[in-house]
Amino acid sequence: MSPETFRSMGVEVAVGGASRSELAGVQSLFEELDARFTRFRETSELCRVNAAAGSPVVVSPRFAQVVRLALRAAAATNGRVDPTLGRALEAAGYDRDFDLLEPGSTAAGMPSPGCWRDVRLYGPVLWLPPGVALDLNGVVKGLAADEGLRLLAGDGFVSAGGDVAGRGRITVAVPGGDRIVLRAGGIATSGSSRRRWRNGDTAAHHLLDPATGRPASSPWAEVTVVAGSCLAADVAAKAAFLAGAEGPAWLDRHGLGGRFVGTSGMVVDNAVWKRATAQEQAA
Amino acid sequence: MAEESRIEAAHRRVAAAKTVAVVLAAAGFLAALGLARSSHAGSSTPARASGTQTPAEDQTGDDDFSLDPGSFGTGNDAPQVQTHVS
Numbered sequence: 622m623s624p625e626t627f628r629s630m631g632v633e634v635a636v637g638g639a640s641r642s643e644l645a646g647v648q649s650l651f652e653e654l655d656a657r658f659t660r661f662r663e664t665s666e667l668c669r670v671n672a673a674a675g676s677p678v679v680v681s682p683r684f685a686q687v688v689r690l691a692l693r694a695a696a697a698t699n700g701r702v703d704p705t706l707g708r709a710l711e712a713a714g715y716d717r718d719f720d721l722l723e724p725g726s727t728a729a730g731m732p733s734p735g736c737w738r739d740v741r742l743y744g745p746v747l748w749l750p751p752g753v754a755l756d757l758n759g760v761v762k763g764l765a766a767d768e769g770l771r772l773l774a775g776d777g778f779v780s781a782g783g784d785v786a787g788r789g790r791i792t793v794a795v796p797g798g799d800r801i802v803l804r805a806g807g808i809a810t811s812g813s814s815r816r817r818w819r820n821g822d823t824a825a826h827h828l829l830d831p832a833t834g835r836p837a838s839s840p841w842a843e844v845t846v847v848a849g850s851c852l853a854a855d856v857a858a859k860a861a862f863l864a865g866a867e868g869p870a871w872l873d874r875h876g877l878g879g880r881f882v883g884t885s886g887m888v889v890d891n892a893v894w895k896r897a898t899a900q901e902q903a904a
Numbered sequence: 905m906a907e908e909s910r911i912e913a914a915h916r917r918v919a920a921a922k923t924v925a926v927v928l929a930a931a932g933f934l935a936a937l938g939l940a941r942s943s944h945a946g947s948s949t950p951a952r953a954s955g956t957q958t959p960a961e962d963q964t965g966d967d968d969f970s971l972d973p974g975s976f977g978t979g980n981d982a983p984q985v986q987t988h989v990s
Contacts, residue, residue: 624985637984637985686967689967693968697969778984778985780985780987782990783986783987783989783990784987792981792982792983792984793979793983793985793986794985794987795986795987796987796988799978800978800979800980801976801978801979802977802979803974803975804976806972806973806974806975806976807974808976811989812989813989814989843988843989847973847976848971848974849971849974852969853969853970853971853972856971857971875971875973878973878974897976898976898978
């Protein structure tokens, strides 16, 4: 199952187990989602919607679907994964494609906290509070991996920048030097060890504390989660990172396995992760 | 002549009905918009459990989200893919 790769959404996408036509379908799916949901192209539907904040706007069925998923992800994580932090990301300096960020440049604007509960979606009519901008990247990448996997007839995987949706026995290298076998669902890693930049004199990264709109501080450098889908794994990994020391217990309460790599390099597995890997070893 | 008047009266009734329908549709939209804006201010509905509808959406049900667990265990084979921060 040697993977094929292409670039989309600012990351490398790897697809294993796909026929040529299935691979073309996966690539087309990623391109469609990227074109619609990028923050960095004025022609995207996301930019059009964000520009209309404060007024009701009619959105496409696809856009409405993703907003609904993002709001449900926010509800499921007690608002830790908040889709309304687009302006806060710009204020933190992440205002263009990551590869184009200039080190040390100072962004204009003040950080603003998240306000996902204030978003209104009635059928195709979406209303954002004035001045609010959506950033749906936290949902779109995982969704693309899950939907891409569904385009494959047999076993295989779709990895979007290391966030993986898989079916069959997929051996995945995880932070900390181990390997796991993903049988069904998704695995994703979030953290502050990449996508870091300097905003003036301050170090910044893309995982924002929704309470302040500023880059979050966390005892973790990376959090890896296995869940029933890549989207759920990605959302849970971000939420567990933002939960700080409570992250392992929060994942346990949801029955999700998580591996945490601390900023010191210490590796912590939560109870569900330990149980799943111990069972495999015993068998 | 009387026949023509009945036709004109029918046209007037149809036109009036269309006007009423348009006004009612516009009023309905404005009421929904007003509700959206009034419920925006100070809204503080508590978060719900995973896989449930949030207070900010209408009913659709075609794109549920849940934090269901996946299936995994220890692996010893060569890795096919790597998970990492992107």
